[in-house]
Amino acid sequence: MRRETLHAYLLLLPALILLVAFTHWPALETLIDSLYSTPHGARPAPFVGLANYSDLRDDPVFWQALRNNAIYAAATIPASIVLALLMALAVNGALPGRSALRLAYFIPTMLPMIAVANIWLFFYTPDYGLFDRVLGWFGGGRHNWLGDAATALPAMIAVAVWKEAGFFMIFYLAALQTMPTDLREAAALEGSSRWNYFRRVTLPLLMPTTLFVLVNAVINAFRVIDHIVVMTRGGPDNATTLLLYYIYETGFRFWDTATAATLTIVLLGILALTAWLQFGVLGRRVHYR
Amino acid sequence: MIRRRTLLTTTAGMLAAPAILRAQTVQKLTFYYPVAVGGPLAAIMDGYCKAFQTETGIAVEAVYAGDYSATMIKAVTAIRGGAGPQFAVLLAAEMHSLQDQDILVSLDDIGLDADARKWLDGFYPAFMANSHADGKTWSVPFQRSTAVFYYSKAAFQDSGLDPDKFPTTWAELGDTAAKLVKRDASGKVTRWGIKMAGDLGNAQWTFGALANQAEQKLMNDAGNEVFFSQPKTIEAMAYWRGLAETHHAAPDGVSNWSQLSPDFLEGNVAIIQHTTGNLTNLRDKAQFPFGVAGLAGKNSPHTVVGGGNMYFFRSATPAEQQAALRFARWVSAPERAADWSIRTGYIATSPAAYDTPALKEYIAKFPAANVARTFLSVATGELSVHENQRVYKALTDSIQACLNGSKTPTQAMTDAQGEAERILKPYKRA
Numbered sequence: 001m002r003r004e005t006l007h008a009y010l011l012l013l014p015a016l017i018l019l020v021a022f023t024h025w026p027a028l029e030t031l032i033d034s035l036y037s038t039p040h041g042a043r044p045a046p047f048v049g050l051a052n053y054s055d056l057r058d059d060p061v062f063w064q065a066l067r068n069n070a071i072y073a074a075a076t077i078p079a080s081i082v083l084a085l086l087m088a089l090a091v092n093g094a095l096p097g098r099s100a101l102r103l104a105y106f107i108p109t110m111l112p113m114i115a116v117a118n119i120w121l122f123f124y125t126p127d128y129g130l131f132d133r134v135l136g137w138f139g140g141g142r143h144n145w146l147g148d149a150a151t152a153l154p155a156m157i158a159v160a161v162w163k164e165a166g167f168f169m170i171f172y173l174a175a176l177q178t179m180p181t182d183l184r185e186a187a188a189l190e191g192s193s194r195w196n197y198f199r200r201v202t203l204p205l206l207m208p209t210t211l212f213v214l215v216n217a218v219i220n221a222f223r224v225i226d227h228i229v230v231m232t233r234g235g236p237d238n239a240t241t242l243l244l245y246y247i248y249e250t251g252f253r254f255w256d257t258a259t260a261a262t263l264t265i266v267l268l269g270i271l272a273l274t275a276w277l278q279f280g281v282l283g284r285r286v287h288y289r
Numbered sequence: 290m291i292r293r294r295t296l297l298t299t300t301a302g303m304l305a306a307p308a309i310l311r312a313q314t315v316q317k318l319t320f321y322y323p324v325a326v327g328g329p330l331a332a333i334m335d336g337y338c339k340a341f342q343t344e345t346g347i348a349v350e351a352v353y354a355g356d357y358s359a360t361m362i363k364a365v366t367a368i369r370g371g372a373g374p375q376f377a378v379l380l381a382a383e384m385h386s387l388q389d390q391d392i393l394v395s396l397d398d399i400g401l402d403a404d405a406r407k408w409l410d411g412f413y414p415a416f417m418a419n420s421h422a423d424g425k426t427w428s429v430p431f432q433r434s435t436a437v438f439y440y441s442k443a444a445f446q447d448s449g450l451d452p453d454k455f456p457t458t459w460a461e462l463g464d465t466a467a468k469l470v471k472r473d474a475s476g477k478v479t480r481w482g483i484k485m486a487g488d489l490g491n492a493q494w495t496f497g498a499l500a501n502q503a504e505q506k507l508m509n510d511a512g513n514e515v516f517f518s519q520p521k522t523i524e525a526m527a528y529w530r531g532l533a534e535t536h537h538a539a540p541d542g543v544s545n546w547s548q549l550s551p552d553f554l555e556g557n558v559a560i561i562q563h564t565t566g567n568l569t570n571l572r573d574k575a576q577f578p579f580g581v582a583g584l585a586g587k588n589s590p591h592t593v594v595g596g597g598n599m600y601f602f603r604s605a606t607p608a609e610q611q612a613a614l615r616f617a618r619w620v621s622a623p624e625r626a627a628d629w630s631i632r633t634g635y636i637a638t639s640p641a642a643y644d645t646p647a648l649k650e651y652i653a654k655f656p657a658a659n660v661a662r663t664f665l666s667v668a669t670g671e672l673s674v675h676e677n678q679r680v681y682k683a684l685t686d687s688i689q690a691c692l693n694g695s696k697t698p699t700q701a702m703t704d705a706q707g708e709a710e711r712i713l714k715p716y717k718r719a
Contacts, residue, residue: 144544146543
């Protein structure tokens, strides 16, 4: 082996050890566990092959969790990204009270999700919660936001968007701040409209940031479930059960470790697929300076 | 050879020494406990631990671990991870599933002398119903309750009803609750008649009472069979749904347990079904006169017992187990049980506690504290089966679907039965 290669690997080693010990090895272990049945007491678990996977195929709650998660992702990802971009554009320009506004947008990100969930729990309280009070002034009726299967998932989506948009705004803001001003001057000389400038110059230059934000948003859509635990516990009738929450419930409430491992492998597969799509397909179209 | 054997014995002796030393001097115990109601329960618990330490020199660290299901998850996870508590207060109904986990030690195995057996016989039999299996005793009643109605006497008067006469049958209750609904000029409801908890972890308890009111048990004693699709069970489900659908006395959809007390205190609802353990909390906070009543039944009042027992874990050393048992005996002594009952509202676990001067005096002053106890004779056990949490979820999903109007009572209960049978199949063969 060449000397430099050896050096390179030696330098990579500490990170590699951590990665293998806490990411790759557990993932492999999970894959193996998903091929065995759940051990009961002291009895060892027999090898069952793909039986756990075919059980999962017949599990209606799994399909509902998958469907919920798809809706949840399809709504939270674009909404939080667009909102983040709008907020960043709003606080990028020179306007009085700019830093206060930036802080206001960023506050949801600084709060722990558990605290956020408890605040929103009050917002959603039927009859005397914030939303019902405000709607009441305009003659709106009562809403059991979290107790009604039709509104529970949208309610969860709103919390997630509110929480994430501020975080993504920071990245957009940073990107906007580093954008050279001579581009704007050049565009102004050419007589380009503001919308045209935004579409042709700003947006393409923001693409690397957008890709980064998108990757994070996708991961968060599958990863952040704290508000589900606090607010609905997946109810009513699984209306807000997301994939990771279902894994938690199967693993730690029911102690059905084999099914939980199988679900985890499915989740890993979904995440790997989306990461491949993002970096492989989208990544090639992103222009890096 | 001899030399080697001597060496081995000596080494073994040395290795065992710390264990023996530890066994003799238990200094510290940890136990997990849940709080299912409002109020300063944690402070009371810490007070008991301190008093126990002064008396015995054993420090007991009481760890508040959330509600019942969170405490269960945390305790089992910690024990599986090898760093669990020595004992815990968990739902009395979890006995079968804790045995599935193979982590409990029975009181008989910890060691019961004649004196201790007498102590166990001193509890209310209804509270020991979830403690026996395989001829052994597996838990000690601690914070025990029955479901009761709390009702606002102010709302009763306001609606032209007699606040001292609470309905005892389903038909009367439906009418009363409908009359208690108050609307503003635009027809918007400003006060509901009745609310019952339908969220995960509580729906099965609410429903256990309703099924008993229709005189139907939800499970067999072995905990491997459920009776969700029996006609009487379906009738109970239909009644619950009907409170919203036909009587318009309750809101549509699911109401959360944690929301009931604030709702009641805000005057947003006139009747709530809750645990007797919430009594002191409501007494301290209510700005209006309220009453406590036994749950109505289809024909006559029936209710369900609930609450937590103390379980002891096999992962603790024998000495720790004995120390934990000692704490359990200490804390369930009549004076302490009476004190706990007065300060929380939970039913004191033994008749002896009701003979203490403190509790007698309290009941004389505050008769509501005695209501729950008088309904013990018409109380059934809480739903308790193998894979308890899983069956709870199957039942709760169906209840929620029905309360949301997406399934009929018959459909919902048939689905719950099918799912529960699938879950319990492995336990029927054994």
